[in-house]
Amino acid sequence: MKVRVKIFGNLKDHLPEEFLNNRGPGIPTIISLELNTNSKKPYKIKDLIEHLELTPENLSHIFINGVYSGLKKNIAAGDTIALFPKDMALLYKWYFKKEEDK
Amino acid sequence: MKNLKTEFQDLPEEYQTLGGRGLTSTIISKEVPPTCNPLGPHNKLIFAPGIVTGTKAPSSGRISVGAKSPLTGGIKEANAGTKFAQMLGRMQIAAIIIEGKNEGDDYYALNLSQDNAGLVNVNKWVNRGLYEVYKEIFEERGEHVGIAGVGIAAEMLAANTGIAFNDPEGLPSRYSGRGGLGAVMASKKLKFIIIDETGAPGVTLADEELFKKGTKKLLNSLTTHDVTKPHGALxxxxxxxxxxxxxxxxxxxxxxxxxxxxxxxxxxxxxxxxxxxxxxxxxxxxxxxxxxxxxxxxxxxxxxxxxxxxxxxxxxxxxxxxxxxxxxxxxxxxxxxxxxxxxxxxxxxxxxxxxxxxxxxxxxxxxxxxxxxxxxxxxxxxxxxxxxxxxxxxxxxxxxxxxPVVKHQAMPAYDPRAIKGIGVTYATSPMGADHTAGYAIATEIMGVGGEADPRSTKKAELSRNLQAATAVIDSTGYCLFTAFAVLDIPEGLEGMVESVNGVLGTSLTVDDIGPLGMDILKTERDFNKAAGFTKQDDRIPEFLREEKFPPSGEVFDVPDEELDSVFGD
Structure with missing residues (x-):
């Protein structure tokens, strides 16, 4: 499935070069990804993080289509996922609970 | 200002442990008639540095300015970060109170040094932009002075006017901006306060050991937390x-x-x-x-x-x-x-x-x-x-x-339909729509551990705790952003409290933060009530309840009863 990933701040410095080849211009770094999914198992944020060779420790806020999400949140085709680095943990975490799927 | 007189007074015993917002709001509540015309002779304008401001405590150069607001019609505290605040702290000036009103056409500057205060005519700096005027003041009075001033908009006694403090480059860019305090100052015919700290004795520390221990803990937390450390996001x-x-x-x-x-x-x-x-x-x-x-x-x-x-x-x-x-x-x-x-x-x-x-x-x-x-x-x-x-x-x-206003004051940069917790604070803060009132302090500080669910409309407790903690930080002189670090690092918060005890000789604990903050809020809300505010003023504009906010389609749906339960008074 195809998804769009927006990478903010210095998080792009942690990404392997191969993911940045098809990035768009400007801020944030936006990359389109084709993800290999197994139809039996939902594809979750944590799978995406692993695919991007990142760790949860690199991250603070995660949004799927604008919804504040946790690592277990499912990703669907066409979703836009926004990833913020650890040092951008401002404000939002106090007001919102992370959405998760089982 | 009526007779252009100045005087120094000893700080009354009952104000000894107050600073910043706690002090400005207490003085206003005691000395300003709540129903007075904010631009008339009975309003008072108070400048008060925080409790630790002027010491070596990190990130503590904040000042509170307070008065009855011509924008909201209620009590106002507006806070700025500036060297001016630290200079006042080192001069051991707990507050500058501007009272009365000069009926003449001339504008004045208050010149304040360690042992002298006086008012001088500054008509040459009226009807001119503040960038140019601040440059001239520094040329005339030396690079070392601190400036607070009001601009052309305040000369019209307009309600959107702030008080400009100089930044380290001497630019008029550090503002106690909100609530029309600039017009209050101009209504009294005061245009600038120019301070010279030559000979200042510095802040007296009641317990230097404790102060050092506390500031070290706080410094450690600020320099290690991801948000506040060097090369962190801020x-x-x-x-x-x-x-x-x-x-x-x-x-x-x-x-x-x-x-x-x-x-x-x-x-x-x-x-x-x-x-x-x-x-x-x-x-x-x-x-x-x-x-x-x-x-x-x-x-x-x-x-x-x-x-x-x-x-x-x-x-x-x-x-x-x-x-x-x-x-x-x-x-x-x-x-x-x-x-x-x-x-x-x-x-x-x-x-x-x-x-x-x-x-x-x-x-x-x-x-x-x-x-x-x-x-x-x-x-x-x-x-x-x-x-x-x-x-x-x-x-x-x-x-x-x-x-988009609450209590006649415009909303900051967070839509209450998307971030309902902030909406509750906009509605219920005694200041009018104000983001800093509940900016960054979590429930954790208050030992409540309330859940913050985005769909839940139960926000009263969260907002109350946030507002109380913010009122305390605004009184200490610490920047509100220290909260990002001290929230996650308990020693940092302990250190902050210890540094305050080190200055005052008190024995406050982290558990005192909540009740102290609620006291300040009560003082402010009581003033507003006496000025004519009711619970109907603690409301969000109708369009935010009815217009769906694209792209999420959310509306502000926190019930009025939930808003009223924030303070339950």
Missing amino acids: NSYGTSVLVNIINEARGLPQCNFSVGQTDEAAQVSGEAKAEEIKKRGGTRPHSCHPGCVMQCSEVWTKKSGKDPVGVLEYESVWALGPNCGIYDLDIIGELNRACNDLGMDTIEAGNTIAVAMDGGLLEFGDGERALELMDEIRKKTPLGRILANGTEFTGKAFGVTRI
């Missing part, structure tokens, strides 16, 4: 780091609160601004006062790298930018310069332009025309006078019904 991108975060959360109000997320917003984000500053040779990072370890500030300049504006904060960038459909940092920078020069609050000014756009005075996105409107204010034309009176006044003048 240091790298400034407060505008929030543009992308809040936009991504579909909560960045754009085109007068009509849409919450756009692709264009990234063009004015903290990341974009930091890159541009690097290219054109501004300064980033930078501190608003000496001794700040977070250094979230900056100096924004024109493309040439010349003509510094000062800092472009998140709220300012948002108000003058995306909320007006403007996504150009250079236009935002010039609008911010105009606000600083004229002596206006950027949040109120941006909202004013946005409602004027909604009312058809100009198109959304028309930055050039927005800059021309600033000249209307400079020339004191009838249109300029309308605009300088702020968002609600302008909205009414142009037949707009979508006016």
